[in-house]
Amino acid sequence: MARSRKEEVLLIQGLEVSYQTDRGPVRAVRGVDLSVREGEILGLVGESGCGKSATLLSVMGLLPFPGKVVAGSIRVCGADVLALSKKELRSLRGSTVAMVFQDPMSTLNPAHKIGAQMKEALTVHGLPCTQDILVRLLQEVGIPSPEAVLGYYPHQLSGGMQQRVMIAIALSCRPKLILADEPTTALDVTIEAQILDLLRQINRERGTAIVLVTHNLAVASQFCHRIAVMYAGQIVEEGTVDEVLANPLHPYTQGLIGCIPRFKKGVPLTPIPGQVADLSENLHGCAFYPRCPKREPACLKTPQDLLDTGDRLVRCHKYGYLDYAETAAARDWGNE
Amino acid sequence: MRGVKILERALAAIPIMLGVCIVVFIFMRLIPGDPVDIMLGEASNVTQEEIDALRAQFNLDEPIHVQLTTYLTRVLKGDLGYSISRSANVRDLLLEALPATVELALSSITLALLVAVPLGIMTAVRHRSAVDRTSMAASFLGISMPAFWLGIVLILIFAVRLKWLPTSGRATYGFVPTHVTGLYVLDSILTGDVPALKDSLRHLVLPSIALGAAPAAVITRVIRSSMLEVMRKDYVTFARAKGVAEWAVILKHVFRNALIPAVTVTGLEIGSLLGGNMVVETIFGWPGMGRLVVDGIFSRDYSLVQGAVMVYGFTFVAVNLIADILYTWLNPKLVIGEKV
Ligand SMILES: Nc1ncnc2c1ncn2[C@@H]1O[C@H](COP(=O)(O)OP(=O)(O)O)[C@@H](O)[C@H]1O
Ligand code: SF4
Ligand SMILES: [Mg+2]
Numbered sequence: 001m002a003r004s005r006k007e008e009v010l011l012i013q014g015l016e017v018s019y020q021t022d023r024g025p026v027r028a029v030r031g032v033d034l035s036v037r038e039g040e041i042l043g044l045v046g047e048s049g050c051g052k053s054a055t056l057l058s059v060m061g062l063l064p065f066p067g068k069v070v071a072g073s074i075r076v077c078g079a080d081v082l083a084l085s086k087k088e089l090r091s092l093r094g095s096t097v098a099m100v101f102q103d104p105m106s107t108l109n110p111a112h113k114i115g116a117q118m119k120e121a122l123t124v125h126g127l128p129c130t131q132d133i134l135v136r137l138l139q140e141v142g143i144p145s146p147e148a149v150l151g152y153y154p155h156q157l158s159g160g161m162q163q164r165v166m167i168a169i170a171l172s173c174r175p176k177l178i179l180a181d182e183p184t185t186a187l188d189v190t191i192e193a194q195i196l197d198l199l200r201q202i203n204r205e206r207g208t209a210i211v212l213v214t215h216n217l218a219v220a221s222q223f224c225h226r227i228a229v230m231y232a233g234q235i236v237e238e239g240t241v242d243e244v245l246a247n248p249l250h251p252y253t254q255g256l257i258g259c260i261p262r263f264k265k266g267v268p269l270t271p272i273p274g275q276v277a278d279l280s281e282n283l284h285g286c287a288f289y290p291r292c293p294k295r296e297p298a299c300l301k302t303p304q305d306l307l308d309t310g311d312r313l314v315r316c317h318k319y320g321y322l323d324y325a326e327t328a329a330a331r332d333w334g335n336e
Numbered sequence: 337m338r339g340v341k342i343l344e345r346a347l348a349a350i351p352i353m354l355g356v357c358i359v360v361f362i363f364m365r366l367i368p369g370d371p372v373d374i375m376l377g378e379a380s381n382v383t384q385e386e387i388d389a390l391r392a393q394f395n396l397d398e399p400i401h402v403q404l405t406t407y408l409t410r411v412l413k414g415d416l417g418y419s420i421s422r423s424a425n426v427r428d429l430l431l432e433a434l435p436a437t438v439e440l441a442l443s444s445i446t447l448a449l450l451v452a453v454p455l456g457i458m459t460a461v462r463h464r465s466a467v468d469r470t471s472m473a474a475s476f477l478g479i480s481m482p483a484f485w486l487g488i489v490l491i492l493i494f495a496v497r498l499k500w501l502p503t504s505g506r507a508t509y510g511f512v513p514t515h516v517t518g519l520y521v522l523d524s525i526l527t528g529d530v531p532a533l534k535d536s537l538r539h540l541v542l543p544s545i546a547l548g549a550a551p552a553a554v555i556t557r558v559i560r561s562s563m564l565e566v567m568r569k570d571y572v573t574f575a576r577a578k579g580v581a582e583w584a585v586i587l588k589h590v591f592r593n594a595l596i597p598a599v600t601v602t603g604l605e606i607g608s609l610l611g612g613n614m615v616v617e618t619i620f621g622w623p624g625m626g627r628l629v630v631d632g633i634f635s636r637d638y639s640l641v642q643g644a645v646m647v648y649g650f651t652f653v654a655v656n657l658i659a660d661i662l663y664t665w666l667n668p669k670l671v672i673g674e675k676v
Contacts, residue, residue, distance in 0.1 A: 057573075060576075060577055062573055062576055062577060064568070064573070086582075090579045090580075090581060091579060092579070093576065093577055093578065093579040094577060094578040094579035094580075095579060098577070098578075099574070099577040101570055101573070101574055101577075102570075103570060106569060106570040106571065107570040107571050107573075107574045108571060108574070109571040109574075109575065109589055109593070110571070110593065110667065110668065110669060111592050111593050111666065111667065111668065112588075112592075120575075120578060120580060120588075121578045121579075124578060124579045124580050124581065124584075125579055153668040153669070155668070155669045166574070169578065
């Protein structure tokens with residue numbers, strides 16, 4: 001898997017995030033490696049609470065208190081995010097990497113007009129901001145009568161329109177990377193499809209890389225080029241969409257695919273039994289063990305490594321037929 | 337549209353004020369003893385005829401509903417009646433006391449806001465820091481310290497011992513500015529009277545601190561807690577994600593949205609300050625509404641108390657209306673008249 005560093009828009013290595021709580025640290029992210037290239041759409045999939053948002057917020061340097069990056073490195077277009085000064089980080093946010101949040105109704109400031117909120121995104125990066133520019137930005141995300149909308153307050157728009165405004169703001173500085181944290185979870189299914197189409201179109205036309213976080217594998221399967229499946233703060237499987245969906249290797253991925261409701265009658269939904277692992281505890285062996293239908297005593301012996309099976313990475317020793325050198329290479333995947 | 341709403345609200349206050357007026361009218365007469373009893377309380381050798389004559393002079397011998405109708409008719413004509421205890425027109429008394437209290441209230445609340453706004457913001461931004469903890473301890477003191485006690489301590493230290501500031505009154509004799517609004521500070525500015533300005537400011541300092549301490553503490557706490565709440569909102573994270581500088585995030589996104597509860601308590605505090613704090617006004621020899629009303633109640637001065645209550649009703653309605661207008665500006669989702 002040779003790839004040049006130049007086109008890597010996002011490179012996360014060994015990321016560990018921990019929330020220091022009264023009851024001890026909650027290890028929300030436990031060694032995540034990810035890389036996203038220019039023009040690529042990566043889906044980050046997993047049940048809620050598995051550390052998807054924590055991963056994205058780390059990239060923005062926006063982990064809320066008491067969350068902290070305790071290990072690892074994050075590079076955005078070559079810049080080492082964790083080493084940047086506050087000022088440098090601010091100039092990166094919104095301009096090189098932009099974020100789209102889950103609930104548009106609560107993400108736009110209720111006290112400011114749409115126009116003012118869009119204007120702010122441009123002016124903080126010293127970009128020109130005229131009425132024409134704002135109107136064009138709104139047109140690009142398919143908002144009808146943009147001139148009027150600029151004078152609206154967020155509550156005067158529907159959820160779908162608010163999400164479009166949020167995307168317009170995210171796009172306003174032409175970022176190289178968009179981090180979309182469940183951008184459609186709060187929306188109706190029809191609106192969801194429209195918003196995803198919009199994002200896909202942006203990706204095609206401008207080559208903007210997108211990380212789409214979702215707990216919905218069906219959404220990821222329609223939209224992404226590559227999928228990384230997360231469980232309990234770790235990536236458990238990663239590969240191209242077609243490969244992962246056609247032939248899921250990790251028992252957790254297999255379980256998730258069993259969860260997708262199919263529109264054929266008579267095919268039952270198979271939910272994954274049990275609950276997401278408690279992240280305040282240290283894991284011994286495989287994190288998925290308590291819920292895994294294929295578990296065996298050997299699974300608890302050592303922490304599971306992310307193994308390269310050739311077309312894919314899997315964190316399950318059942319695929320550990322590779323020799324040591326290859327395993328190590330798999331772990332360092334993304335370095336070069 | 338907006339103007340109409342405001343007018344609607346103002347008109348809706350009229351029946352409320354009328355109701356308050358009637359209730360006070362009746363309740364005052366339920367307190368044992370009427371003005372004549374109080375006036376003649378100490379005197380011996382008064383004949384029943386003389387008492388009856390006095391009662392007749394003030395229309396106190398008529399049935400209560402007749403007295404009420406007479407009173408209301410007069411009020412509509414702008415005549416608030418005659419104060420028996422002070423031998424003066426109630427309207428004149430109120431017009432003299434009200435500016436004194438308003439000036440003190442405005443100065444106290446300004447002082448309170450000058451302290452509370454920066455402190456509230458700072459304690460929220462530096463949540464759990466030493467600044468935060470110290471300020472919260474201080475504000476606890478501020479809330480639990482009675483204003484009159486603080487007033488006495490301030491007088492003892494700054495007026496009696498250090499002699500930096502005057503002990504009482506609104507102005508030194510000979511320094512009263514020409515009457516324009518009745519607010520001495522404003523009047524001396526309007527007339528360009530610098531010595532009077534200095535003098536009235538010096539008189540305002542101590543009572544304003546005494547009255548402003550508790551509101552400052554309360555408002556600080558409200559701003560702090562509502563800012564802490566707003567800081568957790570998605571739109572604050574989104575603002576940061578846009579690359580907005582931290583101070584702008586705090587002022588434009590957090591503070592702005594945290595203001596509504598602060599406006600509510602500030603309104604309440606102004607409302608209660610406008611009533612005039614009787615004890616503090618007495619300690620500082622401040623000729624305001626608080627003293628007037630309490631004196632009026634003790635001497636069963638019906639017209640005086642009723643007049644004062646109407647002023648209260650009026651200021652209450654006005655303060656509420658202003659707070660309402662501010663709400664709609666702070667939160668565009670609201671329409672005037674809807675409660676937050
Ligand atoms: N403020 C916090 N304090 C303690 N734990 C937290 C906090 N915020 C998130 N977590 C924990 O971090 C884990 C990951 O959360 P998150 O990244 O939001 O997951 P996801 O986005 O995948 O749903 C969760 O298990 C959650 O319990
Ligand atoms: S390591 Fe064992 S428990 Fe974990 S996923 Fe693989 S089979 Fe299941
Ligand atoms: Mg999340």
